[in-house]
Amino acid sequence: MAMTEHSPLALHLSAPLAEALRRVAAQAYPQECCGLLAGAGEMHITVSDVVPTANIAENPRETFAIDPQAQFDLLRATRGSEKRVIGHYHSHPDGSAVPSPRDLDKAYDPEAIWVVVAVEGGMASAPRAFHHPAGSTDFVEVPVVS
Numbered sequence: 525m526a527m528t529e530h531s532p533l534a535l536h537l538s539a540p541l542a543e544a545l546r547r548v549a550a551q552a553y554p555q556e557c558c559g560l561l562a563g564a565g566e567m568h569i570t571v572s573d574v575v576p577t578a579n580i581a582e583n584p585r586e587t588f589a590i591d592p593q594a595q596f597d598l599l600r601a602t603r604g605s606e607k608r609v610i611g612h613y614h615s616h617p618d619g620s621a622v623p624s625p626r627d628l629d630k631a632y633d634p635e636a637i638w639v640v641v642a643v644e645g646g647m648a649s650a651p652r653a654f655h656h657p658a659g660s661t662d663f664v665e666v667p668v669v670s
């Protein structure tokens with residue numbers, strides 16, 4: 525993917541939450557893990573919760589699909605609070621921590637933050653974040669700060 529654009533967004537991900545993401549990604553290896561992210565903020569978005577969900581994809585070694593019921597449950601749980609569902613995460617077993625062409629096909633929500641964790645031989649690296657602005661042809665990386 526081209527990394528020419530700079531996002532106006534920033535994602536605050538605390539060290540313990542980043543570590544939690546690396547742990548679930550490593551545990552799912554060699555399958556892709558996935559889950560939802562709750563948080564708050566408009567331009568500087570702070571992640572408050574990492575919510576692992578089942579990967580219900582038919583081939584979880586190659587892709588991910590978040591259980592719609594889990595999404596519904598989190599939407600309901602955050603309704604009326606300061607928190608909202610800010611996006612989701614998944615892992616790339618033996619891949620890089622950037623969205624794949626398959627991910628681009630699924631990027632229909634310009635509000636969603638995509639967090640990707642690469643797992644190389646079972647070792648997870650630091651999560652990276654992206655979003656797909658409306659009208660854009662590619663993802664734009666969102667800087668992750670702790």
Ligand SMILES: [Zn+2]
Pocket residue numbers: 614615616623624627
């Ligand atoms: Zn992916």
